[in-house]
Amino acid sequence: xxxxxxxxxxxxxxxxxxxxxxxxxxxxxxxxxxxxxxxxxxxxxxxxxxxxxxxxxxxxxxxxxxxxxxxxxxxxxxxxxxxxxxxxxxxxxxxxxxxxxxxxxxxxxxxxxxxxxxxxxxxxxxxxxxxxxxxxxxxxxxxxxxxxxxxxxxxxxxxxxxxxxxxxxxxxxxxxxxxxxxxxxxxxxxxxxxxxxxxxxxxxxxxxxxxxxxxxxxxxxxxxxxxxxxxxxxxxxxxxxxxxxxxxxxxxxxxxxxxxxxxxxxxxxxxxxxxxxxxxxxxxxxxxxxxxxxxxxxxxxxxxxxxxxxxxxxxxxxxxxxxxxxxxxxx
Amino acid sequence: xxxxxxxxxxxxxxxxxxxxxxxxxxxxxxxxxxxxxxxxxxxxxxxxxxxxxxxxxxxxxxxxxxxxxxxxxxxxxxxxxxxxxxxxxxxxxxxxxxxxxxxxxxxxxxxxxxxxxxxxxxxxxxxxxxxxxxxxxxxxxxxxxxxxxxxxxxxxxxxxxxxxxxxxxxxxxxxxxxxxxxxxxxxxxxxxxxxxxxxxxxxxxxxxxxxxxxxxxxxxxxxxxxxxxxxxxxxxxxxxxxxxxxxxxxxxxxxxxxxxxxxxxxxxxxxxxxxxxxxxxxxxxxxxxxxxxxxxxxxxxxxxxxxxxxxxxxxxxxxxxxxxxxxxxxx
Numbered sequence: 001x002x003x004x005x006x007x008x009x010x011x012x013x014x015x016x017x018x019x020x021x022x023x024x025x026x027x028x029x030x031x032x033x034x035x036x037x038x039x040x041x042x043x044x045x046x047x048x049x050x051x052x053x054x055x056x057x058x059x060x061x062x063x064x065x066x067x068x069x070x071x072x073x074x075x076x077x078x079x080x081x082x083x084x085x086x087x088x089x090x091x092x093x094x095x096x097x098x099x100x101x102x103x104x105x106x107x108x109x110x111x112x113x114x115x116x117x118x119x120x121x122x123x124x125x126x127x128x129x130x131x132x133x134x135x136x137x138x139x140x141x142x143x144x145x146x147x148x149x150x151x152x153x154x155x156x157x158x159x160x161x162x163x164x165x166x167x168x169x170x171x172x173x174x175x176x177x178x179x180x181x182x183x184x185x186x187x188x189x190x191x192x193x194x195x196x197x198x199x200x201x202x203x204x205x206x207x208x209x210x211x212x213x214x215x216x217x218x219x220x221x222x223x224x225x226x227x228x229x230x231x232x233x234x235x236x237x238x239x240x241x242x243x244x245x246x247x248x249x250x251x252x253x254x255x256x257x258x259x260x261x262x263x264x265x266x267x268x269x270x271x272x273x274x275x276x277x278x279x280x281x282x283x284x285x286x287x288x289x290x291x292x293x294x295x296x297x298x299x300x301x302x303x304x305x306x307x308x309x310x311x312x313x314x315x316x317x318x319x320x321x322x323x324x325x326x327x328x329x330x331x
Numbered sequence: 332x333x334x335x336x337x338x339x340x341x342x343x344x345x346x347x348x349x350x351x352x353x354x355x356x357x358x359x360x361x362x363x364x365x366x367x368x369x370x371x372x373x374x375x376x377x378x379x380x381x382x383x384x385x386x387x388x389x390x391x392x393x394x395x396x397x398x399x400x401x402x403x404x405x406x407x408x409x410x411x412x413x414x415x416x417x418x419x420x421x422x423x424x425x426x427x428x429x430x431x432x433x434x435x436x437x438x439x440x441x442x443x444x445x446x447x448x449x450x451x452x453x454x455x456x457x458x459x460x461x462x463x464x465x466x467x468x469x470x471x472x473x474x475x476x477x478x479x480x481x482x483x484x485x486x487x488x489x490x491x492x493x494x495x496x497x498x499x500x501x502x503x504x505x506x507x508x509x510x511x512x513x514x515x516x517x518x519x520x521x522x523x524x525x526x527x528x529x530x531x532x533x534x535x536x537x538x539x540x541x542x543x544x545x546x547x548x549x550x551x552x553x554x555x556x557x558x559x560x561x562x563x564x565x566x567x568x569x570x571x572x573x574x575x576x577x578x579x580x581x582x583x584x585x586x587x588x589x590x591x592x593x594x595x596x597x598x599x600x601x602x603x604x605x606x607x608x609x610x611x612x613x614x615x616x617x618x619x620x621x622x623x624x625x626x627x628x629x630x631x632x633x634x635x636x637x638x639x640x641x642x643x644x645x646x647x648x649x650x651x652x653x654x655x656x657x658x659x660x661x662x
Contacts, residue, residue: 133579134579134582144512147512147519147520147521148520148521179568180564180568181475181478181563181564181567181568181571188478188564189478189479189562189564190478190479192564211567211568211571212567212568212569212570212571212572212573212574212575213571213572213574213575214575215572215575215576216572216575216576216579216580217575217579230568231520232512233511233512233519233520233523233565234564234565234568236512236542236543237510237511237512237542237543237561237565237569238543238568238569238572239543240512240542240543240544241543241544241546241547241569241572241573242543242572242576243543243544244543244544244545244546244547244548245546245547245573245576245577245580246576246580248464248465248547248548249547249576249577249580249581249584249602250580250584251465252599252601252602253580253581253584253585253595253599254584256595256598256599257588257590257595257598259588264584264587264588267587267588268583268584268587270583271580271583
């Protein structure tokens with residue numbers, strides 16, 4: 001029920017996802033069942049090619065709706081029958097393997113943390129966002145779940161980013177960069193300077209401090225960059241800046257070469273913002289994918305694929321093992 | 332003597348600046364005099380059109396050289412005869428009205444703060460950097476002088492940014508935005524949340540929290556944006572990201588439309604990074620313009636123009652008056 005285009009966009013995304021996923025996979029649409037059923041029927045009537053997938057869809061009733069303006073903790077306590085709480089609880093109960101929402105991000109983070117719980121050794125979850133670069137896309141972590149992070153929390157983000165990059169992105173030895181304002185170890189704010197020292201001793205491929213300029217290059221001094229570690233304030237500012245500066249710059253270039261912006265944009269597969277469609281909430285013991293409120297059906301389809309892949313990859317089990325091993329070493 | 336292309340680029344920039352500035356203006360080239368004189372003579376011999384400006388140039392000997400790797404405070408104490416210290420001291424002594432350097436930024440900040448001193452009511456200076464947007468360029472403040480800023484310091488940046496925008500950019504009622512991760516007053520890290528409350532009560536055109544996405548738009552919810560207030564960690568990351576993401580995106584677009592990147596870039600006057608050529612260090616009682624180490628002669632010419640304009644505009648006198656009035660009100 002969440003997001004700007006609910007329930008149309010999530011249902012359209014689900015139908016498209018089923019067409020791409022192996023036939024044994026199934027999707028539960030969670031929300032006000034009468035509304036969801038009417039929309040599903042309308043979409044199936046309009047798109048005959050999806051009719052064959054009808055048997056792989058169930059509707060689960062969730063009468064409460066968390067509004068985009070609801071406070072996360074209030075929503076969590078007061079709206080136990082919302083699609084957010086019902087859906088996450090189904091994962092905890094083993095009825096579903098992953099959860100995707102374009103609804104209230106704060107509520108999704110809070111509910112995922114409370115219901116899934118964090119892996120041992122973590123104090124906070126983090127949002128991982130993929131951004132395009134001149135090389136392979138990089139994971140920015142944290143992209144907005146946490147502000148005012150400690151050095152230890154930045155190191156936690158590095159650890160969970162490392163597991164995600166190996167399991168979901170297929171990077172064999174992920175290059176972990178710590179976002180700062182200079183490459184030297186003594187550059188940065190106090191949390192970053194302390195995190196730098198901790199990361200140098202960690203069992204990670206820590207490539208050192210990186211600067212804002214290294215992100216679009218996808219590398220720092222020749223070392224490939226896979227994970228950018230930063231607090232959620234910086235990560236969120238950067239991510240939203242990127243989302244906005246790309247169309248601005250494309251528009252300026254299109255105008256200067258005398259082309260229509262839409263024409264130029266269509267040719268830019270590398271910058272397709274729907275390619276990932278969602279950002280995983282990492283560090284929780286479950287799969288919770290956060291999508292933009294304005295997500296298109298294609299973005300939501302890709303977010304659902306991400307949830308399936310995260311579940312099938314065994315990422316969470318590996319994250320638990322890796323963090324337990326680290327905690328054991330530290331003790 | 333500072334920067335990657337010294338003394339060639341600064342001297343070439345100075346000659347170009349003299350050609351544009353009113354004839355009563357004069358430039359002092361400060362550095363190892365034999366080296367500077369040889370380079371100046373060579374450039375004058377090669378470019379006959381600059382010969383008429385020779386009488387408006389003096390060479391001031393400064394035998395010490397601050398290296399890019401020198402620690403700022405060590406350089407300041409140990410290299411009293413460097414072009415940095417000699418040049419700033421000439422401003423203090425009334426022999427020059429402004430100082431421009433492409434040398435060691437940390438040393439320039441430290442030396443400018445110690446020698447010029449701060450305006451009353453300020454605890455730190457801030458670097459103001461101009462960035463292009465879909466509307467008018469905006470000033471990002473602080474772009475890297477300070478990390479770990481307090482709420483009060485963010486408010487100081489807003490005050491000095493307001494004066495700069497009025498006096499140097501000609502904005503009549505500058506729109507001041509506080510960079511955060513959501514528009515609501517309760518969004519942000521702890522310093523930003525507190526600064527938001529202070530700015531609402533300040534005698535400024537505070538347009539509220541802005542997000543990363545609002546910067547390329549040059550506006551937030553219809554309010555024109557002139558000054559972006561943030562700590563120097565976020566500002567520096569964002570600025571370096573912008574400097575790098577622009578050529579990356581232009582390259583991607585150029586390739587997709589089958590044009591050469593250099594051809595496309597030449598047409599983009601709006602994104603010309605040399606247009607400002609330098610970033611003013613604001614809050615000090617004097618004019619100190621910080622240029623990139625890699626600055627071109629054209630960038631340095633524009634940085635020198637900025638120094639002249641800053642001096643002639645009476646910006647510093649006005650900043651002192653405005654801050655004194657604020658301090659008086661607060662007392």
